[in-house]
Amino acid sequence: MSKERQRMEALIYHAKPQPGKIKVVPTKPYSTQRDLALAYSPGVAEPCLEINKNREEVYKYTSKGNVVAVISNGTAVLGLGNIGPEASKPVMEGKCLLFKIFADIDGIDIELDTEDVDKFVETVKTIAPTFGGINLEDIKAPEAFEIERRLKEELDIPVMHDDQHGTAIISSAALLNALELIEKDIANIKIVVSGAGAAAISCTRLYQAFGASAENIVMLDSKGVIRKDREGLSGQKLEFATQRKIDTLEEAMKGADVFIGLSKANVLTPDMLNSMAKDPIVFAMANPDPEIEYKLALATRKDVIMATGRSDHPNQVNNVLGFPFIFRGALDVRATKINEEMKMAAVRALAELTKEPVPEQVNITYDITRLTFGRDYIIPKPFDPRLISTIPPAVAKAAMESGVAKAPIEDWDKYREELMLRSGNDNKVVRMLHNRAKMNPKRIVFAEAELLDVIKAAQIVYEEGIAVPILLGHRPTIEKLKKQLEFDADVTIIDPRAPESDTTRTKYADKLWNMRKRKGETRYSARVNMGKRNYYGAMMLVEGDADGMISGYSRAYPKVLRPVFEVCGRAKGVTNASTVNIMITDQGPLLLSDTSVNIDPNAEELAEIAQMTANVASTFGFEPVVAMLSYANFGSSNHQGAKKVREAVRILHEKNPGLVVDGEIQTDFALSQDLCQNNFPFSKLAGRKVNTLIFPNLDSANITYKLLKELHKADSIGPIMIGLKKAVHILQLGASVDEMVNMTAVAVIDAQEREKRKNAKKKGS
8 A cells, every 4th residue: 555545544534424533422312302301401400419419429420430531732642753732633532442442431532732741730630520530641751750640649530641551561461471481580680671761661660560670670762871870861761770881772682681672663683682691581662663573583582582562473562451441440449540559450460361261252363273371472462352351350459459449349240240241332343353364364356346346345455464355357447446546466357258368267167067067057158157257256266266255246146146156056064055244233243144045944944044153153253142033932922933933943952952042032032131031031041142143034134134234333244155165255235345345354264264174174084
């Protein structure tokens, strides 16, 4: 992607369909005059009077307890420097977005037009009654230290400068685990810190809190080693000044056990790395380019334990592992501050979580057979769903034990359940799909590449590393569209009707004729069909010339389905292929089947659809909890439609007793745990959160998923084709570019899974 196009995409993202990344959404009903009278005058007076009697009641009657102010003056924004408050606003909105999607905290960004410490502090103190916590962001040192110190002293709500403490907390957890692996004592190790900004100083202070010795620490700034005999040192730098008579990083690195990089790219050379002690620990956290390249470090020292700030290498030091969950725990006990005990509790919780068995969902996301505590896994992954139920309780307990919690938690099991419910409100599934696809991209055929939106989708998946696109269609048209989009990558373009495709088309036609000569196919019709992109693309998969295919953007579903069925066919043992849509809802992901293929399946076919859909859930890392839907509940009707569903459940219970599936059941009873538990405690679904819905016919499934998509703006991933021999997925007519990108990721993962099964079968034989 050219820098100019990347720039334009970023600008469009922030400007359309409405400016910015966050908005305010009402949480109470407002449709009637009665609602409005309660929301505002005269009803609003009652909570005002209660709060006036007892200020703490503000947490009961307003959103204060779940709102964090993200505050900056724009003096140290990312790698952009002092760009001012207005220019920092997109970053602060982005931080608010992260608070919401990772911890369900409502962030409000506030940009202050002052570099004066007194004015900054006074302004924040003045507006503090609005918020449950204050997240300071992108404020330059040394002012950042003074601002945070004063606000922590003068306010009675949690305050944290994430630039300082976020990296410190995550890297401390990684350091403790790395030292445990190599059996070194933190009190005896020699640490070199490259960088002397807010993050570097906070990191070093936290390492000392865990036992690192000041005498064993050397810190460097842009002028070299910070020594006690240097003039003009700030109070923070003087705190870490060494008495050693050394001046350069090269000298400092000799015999060092740990390198902490918070400076700039490529300052650490292979010679310096070679001069370190046995089993060196290198945290090269400069972004986007670390102090030493990951591959270069591993090639230089086989015994190195390496971490970076990048997501494409193991051991990513990512602040999102910390700040959302630390504030979550602090808010939930109404902590008056975020103290050292709470930060250290977060460190220990992160370190211990790394050593626990990793959920299959995380292994699947990162395309790893089994993540285990070791040199390539010393801190949890950002996609780990356990973070929200692990870090906030640890922080909350530390707040209670250190005496800063105003609302102690009594029922910890209930609290963890509430935290898990908060984790279902975002698009983790989409991020997981993309991340997993990138681990092992596959060749995906785009059968309608003469269309602009299809080319856009192909461009995105190529540039994001999700897939290797193969574009089918009229070459001049495709090349013209590529030029229009500045898609200058050398990707494969195939025109099935062009003379250069004659040899392959003939080979494919012969293959098709041999497959279907007893089903009405002639040599002539086979050759004609192989000039059609859906036939040609499907045959590419059969012949191993591609791994997956996406089609259906411009044609009705049945017209695309027919050539796919004729060429690829159903998987072994499958009676009917079907489809599943993953709907991203406020309550978490829901799998709906069959949304596109089988009009009125019988009981045996319904059971097969349910089993295949459960397999899809497992593939994507969910433990399937399957509700077989009907208009009736558990024998309340003897109509054939209800009896069909009942019989399908019987078949599933008999064939797969380990699968959590039940019905026939109405949708509201399936989705409400309380309703199900209170009325049908005997059901396998009682007390379980249903994530898979099997509909009795195509009408109900298709209508439901489209209603969810259009009326509730639920994102839809699908229809995901299941039960075919090959990884072919057919889009709904007029699918958006984002939907095509997501379906491409699904096709890649489908192809990955097929490859794994094939390899496993080979090993078994």
